[in-house]
Amino acid sequence: MSEQTAAEADLSKARSERTGRTGRTGRLSRMFYRSEALRGLGLLSPALLFMLAAILVPFGILIVMSFWTASGFDFDTTWSLANYQGFFERPIYMALLKRSLWISGIATVATVVLCYPMAYYVAFHVHRNKMMWIVLITLPFWTSYLLRVFAWKVVLGYEGVINSALMAAGLIDAPLQFLLYSQSAVVITLTHAWAAFAILPIYVSLEKIDRSLLEAATDLGDGPVMRFLRVTLPLSLPGVTSASLLIFIPTTGDYITPALLGGPDAAMIGNLIQKLFGPINNWPMGAAVSIMLMLCIALISGVFILLTIFLRRRIS
Amino acid sequence: MDLLDHLGSLREGKLSRRAFSRSLLAAGVGVVSMPVARRRAFASSEDQATYFTWGGYDIPDLFVPYREKHGELPNFAVFGGSEEALTKMRGGFVVDVAHPCNQALPRWVATDLFQPIDTTRLSNWPDIMPELIDLPGNKGDGTDVWMAPFDWGQTSVTYRTDIVEVEGEESWDMLWDERYSGRLGSLAAGADAWWCGAIKAGVDFADIDTPEAFDRIAEVMRAQRPLIRTYTDDTTTLEQALASGEMVAAMTWNSSAVVLQSQDVPVKFAKPREGALTWVCGLMIHKEAPRIDAAYDVIDSLLSVDSGKFMISDYGYGHSNTKAFEAFDDATLEGLGLSTHPTEILEAGHFQVPQTQEWETRMNALFEEIKAGF
Amino acid sequence: MSADTYITRPNRALRIYAVIFLIVLYLPVLFLPLFSFNDSIYIKFPLTGFTLQWYADLFAREPVWHALMNSLKVGAVVAVLSTIFGIFAAKAITRYRFPGRGPVVGFVMLPLVVPLIIFGVALLVLFSQMGVKLTLYTVGIGHLIICLPFAIATLIPRFEGFDRSIEEASADLGENAWWTFWRVTLPMIFPGVMASLMLTFTVSFDEFIMAFFLSGTQPTLPMYIWGQLRFPKELPSILALSSIIILASFVIVFLGQWINRGANGRTIRGE
Numbered sequence: 036m037s038e039q040t041a042a043e044a045d046l047s048k049a050r051s052e053r054t055g056r057t058g059r060t061g062r063l064s065r066m067f068y069r070s071e072a073l074r075g076l077g078l079l080s081p082a083l084l085f086m087l088a089a090i091l092v093p094f095g096i097l098i099v100m101s102f103w104t105a106s107g108f109d110f111d112t113t114w115s116l117a118n119y120q121g122f123f124e125r126p127i128y129m130a131l132l133k134r135s136l137w138i139s140g141i142a143t144v145a146t147v148v149l150c151y152p153m154a155y156y157v158a159f160h161v162h163r164n165k166m167m168w169i170v171l172i173t174l175p176f177w178t179s180y181l182l183r184v185f186a187w188k189v190v191l192g193y194e195g196v197i198n199s200a201l202m203a204a205g206l207i208d209a210p211l212q213f214l215l216y217s218q219s220a221v222v223i224t225l226t227h228a229w230a231a232f233a234i235l236p237i238y239v240s241l242e243k244i245d246r247s248l249l250e251a252a253t254d255l256g257d258g259p260v261m262r263f264l265r266v267t268l269p270l271s272l273p274g275v276t277s278a279s280l281l282i283f284i285p286t287t288g289d290y291i292t293p294a295l296l297g298g299p300d301a302a303m304i305g306n307l308i309q310k311l312f313g314p315i316n317n318w319p320m321g322a323a324v325s326i327m328l329m330l331c332i333a334l335i336s337g338v339f340i341l342l343t344i345f346l347r348r349r350i351s
Numbered sequence: 352m353d354l355l356d357h358l359g360s361l362r363e364g365k366l367s368r369r370a371f372s373r374s375l376l377a378a379g380v381g382v383v384s385m386p387v388a389r390r391r392a393f394a395s396s397e398d399q400a401t402y403f404t405w406g407g408y409d410i411p412d413l414f415v416p417y418r419e420k421h422g423e424l425p426n427f428a429v430f431g432g433s434e435e436a437l438t439k440m441r442g443g444f445v446v447d448v449a450h451p452c453n454q455a456l457p458r459w460v461a462t463d464l465f466q467p468i469d470t471t472r473l474s475n476w477p478d479i480m481p482e483l484i485d486l487p488g489n490k491g492d493g494t495d496v497w498m499a500p501f502d503w504g505q506t507s508v509t510y511r512t513d514i515v516e517v518e519g520e521e522s523w524d525m526l527w528d529e530r531y532s533g534r535l536g537s538l539a540a541g542a543d544a545w546w547c548g549a550i551k552a553g554v555d556f557a558d559i560d561t562p563e564a565f566d567r568i569a570e571v572m573r574a575q576r577p578l579i580r581t582y583t584d585d586t587t588t589l590e591q592a593l594a595s596g597e598m599v600a601a602m603t604w605n606s607s608a609v610v611l612q613s614q615d616v617p618v619k620f621a622k623p624r625e626g627a628l629t630w631v632c633g634l635m636i637h638k639e640a641p642r643i644d645a646a647y648d649v650i651d652s653l654l655s656v657d658s659g660k661f662m663i664s665d666y667g668y669g670h671s672n673t674k675a676f677e678a679f680d681d682a683t684l685e686g687l688g689l690s691t692h693p694t695e696i697l698e699a700g701h702f703q704v705p706q707t708q709e710w711e712t713r714m715n716a717l718f719e720e721i722k723a724g725f
Numbered sequence: 726m727s728a729d730t731y732i733t734r735p736n737r738a739l740r741i742y743a744v745i746f747l748i749v750l751y752l753p754v755l756f757l758p759l760f761s762f763n764d765s766i767y768i769k770f771p772l773t774g775f776t777l778q779w780y781a782d783l784f785a786r787e788p789v790w791h792a793l794m795n796s797l798k799v800g801a802v803v804a805v806l807s808t809i810f811g812i813f814a815a816k817a818i819t820r821y822r823f824p825g826r827g828p829v830v831g832f833v834m835l836p837l838v839v840p841l842i843i844f845g846v847a848l849l850v851l852f853s854q855m856g857v858k859l860t861l862y863t864v865g866i867g868h869l870i871i872c873l874p875f876a877i878a879t880l881i882p883r884f885e886g887f888d889r890s891i892e893e894a895s896a897d898l899g900e901n902a903w904w905t906f907w908r909v910t911l912p913m914i915f916p917g918v919m920a921s922l923m924l925t926f927t928v929s930f931d932e933f934i935m936a937f938f939l940s941g942t943q944p945t946l947p948m949y950i951w952g953q954l955r956f957p958k959e960l961p962s963i964l965a966l967s968s969i970i971i972l973a974s975f976v977i978v979f980l981g982q983w984i985n986r987g988a989n990g991r992t993i994r995g996e
Contacts, residue, residue, distance in 0.1 A: 071821045072821065073823075074817075074821055075822065075826070078814070078816055078817035079817035079818065079823075080813075081813055082811065082813060082833055082877070083814070083832075086832065086833050089866060089869070093847035093851040094847050096847070096851050096854055097847040097850055100850055106709070107707065107708040107712075108461070108708050125720070126725050127719070127720045127723055130725070152742050152743075153746050155739070156740065156743045160735060172750070174751075175754045178754055178757070178970060178971055179947055179967065180931060181933060181950050182757060182967045183753065183754060185954060186753040187753055189753070189756050189768055190752070190756065192769070193597030194595040194769035196752075196756060210597070212580075216581045227753065230750065285841065287840055288841060288934075289840075289842075290842060290934075291934070291951075295954075299579060299582060299724065300724065302723045305840070305842050308842055308846060309842070310715070312846055313432070313434060314432055314434040314438075314540065314715045315712055315715040315719060316708070318850065321846060325847070328843065329843055332838075332839075401942045406952050406953070424787060427788060428942040428944070429944075429952040439859070439941075441853075442852070443856055444858065444942070446942060585954065587960060591767050591768065591769065595769050
C-alpha cells in the first residue's frame, strides 16, 4: 500500500508539473487544481451521496438502536448499555461469535490452501486455453448459492451420495451421521462455494509474477521448493491476502449454510442476528450483536492486513 | 489497494464472460418465459389480493373459486413462522390477508394492524364451525370477527412404526428416548416446540408464563437437545429424514405424516397419552388492505368446501367448514386424527393459550440459547 | 526457450490434482439435474424412476415466473444505475485529485468487506423507522449498495488504461465535455461498461441475504427458491428450474468460448 501511495504522489507531482506548464503561473495552476478537485468531487457525488445515505444513515440508526431496549412491540428509547451488557453476560453471544470466526477461519484457510495449487497450475502449467480453464473453474458458481448449498445436503446426507457410495462399496454398514448437520458440513460447503473467490485473485497475482525472477532464482541455484518459497509464494501474497479477506469477511455473517446444513452445533452469529430480528423480536439486541460482529471483523481484518504488510516488507 | 486492484482486474478480465453469459442466459429465460409471464404476471400482480401465509398454502388447489372469479391466483407472500410475519408487517409490510394462529391472535390484534372481518360478505360463513370462531381474543360480537378460522390440527410426534418400539402407550417420551439419540427431530419454532416441552414437563398451559414454568420447560428442552439431530422449521427436512430412517421420530404437524404415508413410508402420527398440542389458524385482513374486495374473495375461497376437502385429504389438516367433512367417512377421518367434531380433538389435546409479546420474546430468546447448547 | 521449460515443464501431480479438483467442484452441482428426473419427491438414493413431470409442473407454476421477472427487473435496474454511478466515480477516482480521496474511495468500497447481513438489518431498521414499505425498490436499494463497489472496481482499470491525451485532444478540438465523453471516453471504456453491467446484474440476480430482509410481497428468484426448499412437493420442480439454468449457462459459456475462438483466429490471421 505504501508503494501505491508513493506512486500516487509521483503521479500527482507529474500532473501538477504538467498543469504548471499549461497554466504558466502558479496561481493559475492552483485554480486549476482547485477546480480539478471540485470536478472530481462533482463526478463522484452521485455514488458518494448514495453511499453516504445508504450506508451512514442506516448504520447510524443501527448504532442508536443498539442503545435502546425492546419492550413488547415497542422500543424503549432511553439510552442504555443493557444490550452490550447482555452481550457479555449471556454466554451465547460470545460463543456464537467465536464459533463463527472459527468456522469462517477454517473455511478460509481450507479454501486458500486447496485453491492455491489449482491457481498455480493454471498460471504456470496451462499454456493453451487458459481462459477455458478459468471458465471451467467458475462455471459451477453460476447456479444459485442456495442451490449449491442444497446440493451439498444431497451429497452429505444420510442417504446421500457419499453414504450410498460407501455402503455400496461395503466399507460401512450404516450411514455416517457426522457428515451432515455438523461444523464440518458447513466448512466443506463454504470451501466449495467460495472457491472461485480464492482461485481468481491468486491466479491474477501469480500471472503478474515476472518469469525472469524465477529464472534468476534458478540460476542462483535454488531448487523448485526454494524457488517457490523465496519467489513465487511471497510475490503471490497479495492475491492470497485478497482471497482470504474476500472469503473470511462475508462468511462470518453467513446464515444460510449453517441453517441448512449445520445442525444444532454449528449455529453461527448470523443465525442469531436473523432470529433476533425475526422470532425473538428484539431488534435493539440484534443491532448490538451486528455492531459487535462488525467491530470484531474490522479488528481481525486490520491485524491481518498489517501482518501481511509487515511480512511482505520483511521478505522484500 | 491490493484488494481493489485484484478485484478490478479479476472482475473485468476474467469474469466478464461468465457474467456476460449469465445475463444472456437470464435474458434468454426471460424471453422464453415472456409469453407465459406476460399473460399471467403482469395482470395479476396489480389487481389481485396478496395473501401472506405459511409455505404450502400458496397452491392453486385452495383457490379454485377465487380463480373462477378473478381468472388469476392471488399474490402470495410466504413466511416461515407467524412471528416473522408479524415482525415484517410491523415493519410496514402491507398485505391483504394474513394467516396467524390462535396463540398469536391477541397479539396480532393488539398491533392495530388489522380490521374486523365483515362475515356477511363471506358466502361460506354459515357453514363455519362455531367452536372455532369463539377463540380467546377473537371478536365475538355479531357479524364482526378479527380472525376467520380456516385450518386446525395438532403438533405431535410422527414416528417410524417399523423402527420405534413403543413401550405401552404412545407418548411424548418418544422424543426424549435416549435409545434413539441423534435420530430424533424437532420443529425449531418456539411456537410449537416450547409448548410441546410444556406438555412433556407437565406444565399446565395456564401457568406457562410463570418463572417456575420457564425453568421446568427449559430443563426438559435442555435434556432433549443432545438427542436431537436437527431443529428445523422446514417440514421437508423432517419428512425426508423420516423417510430415509435418518430420524425415527420427529415433532411434526398432521401433514407430514399424511404426506409420508402417501409415499408408503411406514409412519404414524402419534396420539400421545399426555395429549397433543392443538391449534387453530385463521385469516385476518390488514387494516390498510389495498384490495379489500379481493381479500374477501381470498378468504371465501379458502373457506370453501373444495378447499376444505383438499386440506383434509392431501394435508390431513382439519378445516373450518363443516360441509367439507361430509365427503369423508369416520374411519378415514379417524385415520387422519381428525373428527367432524373439532372440539373433541381440540379438547383432547392441549390448546395453546395466547401470551404477551414480552413472554414470546423471552421464550424465543431462551429457546434459541437452549438450541445453541447453553 | 530452455529457460521456460524447467519452470513450466508439465507437472503430473499438479495435473492430477487439477482434475480431481474440477471433479469435486462439479459433482455436487450435477446431482441437482440428476434428481430433477427422479420419480420421487424425496431426494435420496436409489433413484426410483425417470420422469419429466417436474419440468411440466415447473411451467405451470406461475409464482416461479413472477419471481424470475422480479429478479430480472431488479437486476436490470441495479446494473444500469450502478454502472452509471460507477462510470462517474471511476473517472473521478482515476482522473482527479481531491482532498480526502483515499478515505472516500475506501468508504465507497466498504460494502465489499462488511457481511451482508449487517447491511440487510441496518437498512431494514432504517426503512421501518422511516415507515417505508418493503418492495422491490427496497431490494434494489440494497443491491445497489453491494453492486456499486463491483462496478467501480471493474471500471477503474479501464480509465487507468487509457491515454488521457485523447480526451484532451478532443477538448482542444472544441468539443464540450459531454460530447467528449460520448464520442471519446465511452467507446474507450465500453468493454469495462459491458463487464460492469453484466457483473452487477449477476450479483443482484443471485443475491439472497439482503433480499431476505428487504423484500416485501414480491419475492426475487432466490427468495422464492428459499421458500420452496422446505416443501417436498415443490422441491423437484425447483431442481428442474436449477437444471435448466445450469444447462443454459453451460451451453452459453461454450458458445461464447467458441465465438471468441473465432475472433482470436481472425486476429491471428490478420497479423
